[in-house]
Amino acid sequence: MHTLCARGTMKPEINAAVGFLSRFLRVKGHVNDRQVQTFNQSLQDILSEQYKHHWFPDKPCKGSGYRCIRINHKMDPLVGQAGQRIGLSIQQLYLLLPSELTLWVDPFEVSYRIGEDGSICVLYESQPGPVAAAVVPGMAMTGSPSGNPISGSPMVDSHISCKEELMVLGRVSPSKAYNMMTVSS
Secondary structure, eight states: OOTTSTTOOSHHHHHHHHHHHHHHHHHHSOOOHHHHHHHHHHHHHHHHHHHTTSOOTTSTTTTHHHHOEEEESSOOHHHHHHHHHTTOOHHHHHHHSOSEEEEEEETTEEEEEESTTOOEEEEEEOOSSSOOOBOOTTSOBBSSTTSSOOTTSOOOOSOOOHHHHHHHHSOOSOSSOOOOOOOOO
16 A cells, blocks of 8 residues: 555654654754754655655555664664765764664554663554544653543554564563653654
8 A cells, every 4th residue: 555545644653753863863962953954854755765665554564674764783774874964974873873773663653662672662653544643742642642542533453563563572671771762842
């Protein structure tokens, strides 16, 4: 299914992922606001182009591996490309971003894990259909501030998500202490 089917666009999911990565540049780096804006726009454009034929709102897990942003002994090439557009080398990006990061950009959900044994955290979540996701400072984005679906909204299919599969099959609690970044707008 293409981007325009069933749901509209992948823009909220991409914005959540890009905003999350940009916060690391802003917090840890000596990157000015203009560079952050350029990085944001570049990565949004790169991800939109990369995902346009790999976005399946009716089967959110389909293509999940293709849409996974991964930093682990190797910089994700899409993040590296956006970083180079603002003059950051791969080595500089390694210093600014977590050394082990997995970021899943899926229809209706964006989640991440820092470290191989880190917990999986949700950055963005929405319901299929016309329900818009709410942004709540200091919390993951959900259908309502409580994290519960908005009453009267359609429920998500009872399928197991890509991240839930990983949680069932593998360890999700951190084996060592990780500094976690709080996401807020």
